[in-house]
Amino acid sequence: MRTTPSGASVSNPRRIVHVIGAFIAGGAERFVVELCFELKARGFDVAVWALSSRTDEVGLEMQRALSDRGIEIALGPQVKVRWPTILWYREQVRRSSPDLIHLHTPNTEMVHAAASLCIGERFAGRLFRTVHSIKRPTAALPRLAYAMNREATSIAVSQAAAETHRSMIDAPLFTVSNGVSFTQPVRDQELSWNAKRGLGLDPNVQHCLHLGRMGGDSLASAPKAHDVLIQAWRRSEKGLDGHTLHLLGDGPLRHELERLAEDDPSIVFHGIRSDVAQWLLAADGLLFPSRIEGLPLAAIEGIGAGLPCVLSDIGPLRELEPPAATYVPVDDVGALAQAIREFRPVLVNAEQTLAFRTRFSIQTAADGYIARYQQRNESRSLPAQALVA
Numbered sequence: 001m002r003t004t005p006s007g008a009s010v011s012n013p014r015r016i017v018h019v020i021g022a023f024i025a026g027g028a029e030r031f032v033v034e035l036c037f038e039l040k041a042r043g044f045d046v047a048v049w050a051l052s053s054r055t056d057e058v059g060l061e062m063q064r065a066l067s068d069r070g071i072e073i074a075l076g077p078q079v080k081v082r083w084p085t086i087l088w089y090r091e092q093v094r095r096s097s098p099d100l101i102h103l104h105t106p107n108t109e110m111v112h113a114a115a116s117l118c119i120g121e122r123f124a125g126r127l128f129r130t131v132h133s134i135k136r137p138t139a140a141l142p143r144l145a146y147a148m149n150r151e152a153t154s155i156a157v158s159q160a161a162a163e164t165h166r167s168m169i170d171a172p173l174f175t176v177s178n179g180v181s182f183t184q185p186v187r188d189q190e191l192s193w194n195a196k197r198g199l200g201l202d203p204n205v206q207h208c209l210h211l212g213r214m215g216g217d218s219l220a221s222a223p224k225a226h227d228v229l230i231q232a233w234r235r236s237e238k239g240l241d242g243h244t245l246h247l248l249g250d251g252p253l254r255h256e257l258e259r260l261a262e263d264d265p266s267i268v269f270h271g272i273r274s275d276v277a278q279w280l281l282a283a284d285g286l287l288f289p290s291r292i293e294g295l296p297l298a299a300i301e302g303i304g305a306g307l308p309c310v311l312s313d314i315g316p317l318r319e320l321e322p323p324a325a326t327y328v329p330v331d332d333v334g335a336l337a338q339a340i341r342e343f344r345p346v347l348v349n350a351e352q353t354l355a356f357r358t359r360f361s362i363q364t365a366a367d368g369y370i371a372r373y374q375q376r377n378e379s380r381s382l383p384a385q386a387l388v389a
Contacts, residue, residue: 019050027298109149155175163315189347230267235333244266290317293317
């Protein structure tokens, strides 16, 4: 129990486990980690379980940060999520006996459903899910898992994500916007100049920035549309005037993207960086031509830093309502090239940027999650039980 400012008591779940696919660089994974930081700071007992043992540089840093804050982490028994993973998950739930389990990706839905089915018994605690994308699962097994986990309270990270999933979710569905922890100051001319100098960038030319994982089934269908961005940048001839496109991030499509950008020195691949905050101050603009999103943390960070943006015209990016943005149609190389060609750096109004930060802070997001947890906790009087054989 805890007491609200009005003096009324509310009931908190005792132990919350958030389940992700793997500790890797990704928006959903990072959001879960930052949300758990905030929940822990507010007195909740939280843990993060990853089904896969796969990780990367960012994932290792996530694990270190969670451990430093006293948050339990657990890794699945193998890289591939297979039958041993289901048995491992079942044992984790039985041993830990969480009051609430929160699923975050389609593979976590499948493992939870399979663990319930294989022992002929459901998890009797409180089940939640977060929908992190506007793309609905189309394969039979993920859709079946969603149906089997029908008692889950669902949270969508944007109105657009809620709309695309509403017809396939037979349970309460709420929208709680993603948020991030804003620690860096809002950029101004002096901060931007100093950050450029610190990164060794020429302050007399424009530096446009994209942040995002270079993943997907192919270049033509990848969520972040790096291929469209590279083609549009080259067509804009912005690089001929000395301006630079900086790509921060990595992933399995990077080599193909580097081939697409070959012989153009104005397109620079930086890989995974630990100094993203400096890049957000140094950059003159954010380019974000995504095909598919939920509510991207990278765009929230860029807008929250005070960057003017060029964004694709999709629901989640419209919902951000940035103070300074140009929208272009999805996959329209010509329109994006024109927007890049016409882009001019501006200093975004600081008050508007601070108001944006309030709307999309991790504190605001945590408020929404806690409200849902408390509502569900108070609606059920049965004690939480784990999956048992």
